[in-house]
Amino acid sequence: MxxxxxxxxxxxxxxxxxxxxxxxxxxxxxxxxxxxxxxxxxxxxxxxxxxxxxxxxxxxxxxxxxxxxxxxxxxxxxxxxxxxSPFSITHKDESGRFIPISVISTPQEQSAFISDMIPLLHLPEEKSRVIKYVIGELVRNVIEHSLSSDGAIVAAQYYKKSNRISIGICDSGIGIWKSMQENWHPATDIDAIKLALTPGISGTTRQEGGTDDNAGAGLFFIKSIAKISRSYFLIYSGKGEYKLTKHDRRTKTPRLYADPTRDPHREINTAPDFQGTLVAIDISLDNNEAFDALLEMISLVYDNAIRERKRAKYREPRFI
Incomplete structure (x- = not known):
């Protein structure tokens, strides 16, 4: 390689x-x-x-x-x-600035990562808890469903000049296409990624809305945070890559869509074949009304998406 x-x-x-x-x-x-x-x-x-x-x-x-x-x-x-390493540097305390490359294989290591991440957010508790919850769910999902013996590999960096945090989460597990194959049968890697980004779709069940433990919403939540903060979000698995791009600055309150293809984005299914999954996000931490209302907006769109999918399912004609 x-x-x-x-x-x-x-x-x-x-x-x-x-x-x-x-x-x-x-x-x-x-x-x-x-x-x-x-x-x-x-x-x-x-x-x-x-x-x-x-x-x-x-x-x-x-x-x-x-x-x-x-x-x-x-x-x-x-x-x-x-x-x-050709460098001889003094390692200063990273708290509030970055989290070096770390491997998470246990709930205890996940808790430690989340605790280390909180100072990077430079936000009041009521705002940081939303991001903390979403990132925690995302890491938990990787650990539980990637079937990777190596766990999740994470790193994060705070950029003071732009008031932005950048996070990367990666595994070398089975990939999204295989995790979705049993219940949803996606044709390609990018189809599988778009399914994974849809609220209510979980690789662990065909049940609409997922299960109590996993409603298939972790990626939708993190993508929504990126969209509201006008930042980039990316997911790469197999030959598929989906990248959320920035919306027009003139749009003060962007809408959240359950369908990832309705968001401004770039998608390909011709990337080098990566046996695993990479999730990346940039989050602008500048305060704005849309960001403050994020949790309520995500909850509303998520609930509506599940309700509509169930209605559509029951409206399907059934032949005897």
């Missing part, structure tokens, strides 16, 4: 990262870097760590990066690579 760390490694340019990636030969991984500057989103970091774990530490190497590559050291990437 080969991947490249460029100087434009944010979510808005994620397709460039995919175009330069070669995920064949999973038994080895090599990372090339821009010679002058690198800029790497936490999502790219956790995906790289997942690939390195699959290839094995002794089979994973990286070129000597520029000075900005010290960020890779501080985020803990070199612990997954055979190549030793």
């Amino acid at each position: 080969k991947i490249h760390f460029s100087n434009q490694g944010m979510l808005r340019n994620f397709e460039n990262f995919l175009e330069s990636a070669d995920l064949s030969k999973p038994s080895e991984l090599h990372i090339s870097t821009n010679s002058k500057w690198i800029n790497v989103h936490p999502a790219i970091l956790v995906m790289t760590a997942a690939l390195a774990r699959k290839a094995g530490r002794l089979n994973s190497t990286i070129d000597t990066p520029p000075k900005s590559g010290a960020y890779l050291d501080r985020m803990g990437l070199y612990s997954y690579l055979k190549t030793p």
Whole structure:
């Protein structure tokens, strides 16, 4: 496998990262870097760590990066690579600034990650609890349903200048298409991703509205947070990639849709075949009325979507 760390490694340019990636030969991984500057989103970091774990530490190497590559050291990437870090840096307290690459395999590790994430939000408790809940559910879903023996790999970064938090969650499990296949039979990876983004659809059951434990709403919630805060959201699994793009600034109160194809987005089903799932989000933490009303809006759209799907099901003609 080969991947490249460029100087434009944010979510808005994620397709460039995919175009330069070669995920064949999973038994080895090599990372090339821009010679002058690198800029790497936490999502790219956790995906790289997942690939390195699959290839094995002794089979994973990286070129000597520029000075900005010290960020890779501080985020803990070199612990997954055979190549030793060329940097000698003092590790200052990361609280409120970032969460380095971490593996979550147990509820206790999940709780620790959520606790570490709260200071990154720089929000009052009543607002941070919404994001805390959604991220917690998302990580729990990865652990329970990916069937990955490696658990979930997570990382997060707070950017003070733009008042934004970026989060990446990755697993090397069965992927969304396989998790949806038993009950929903999607034709392609991107079809499976769009099903997973639809509230009320869960890979664990054909029941409308999911189950009491999992109503299939975790991804819908996190996508809605990104949309309301006018930020990027991305999910990548198999050959499918769905990326929520930013809505027009003139739209002060964007609508939330149960159907992910109604949102401004980019989708492909020709990405390098990734055996696992990557979820990434940027959240702008600037205060606005829409963000304050987020939880109520999500709950309303979610309940309505489940109600409409049940009505449509009962309206279907039945032949004896």
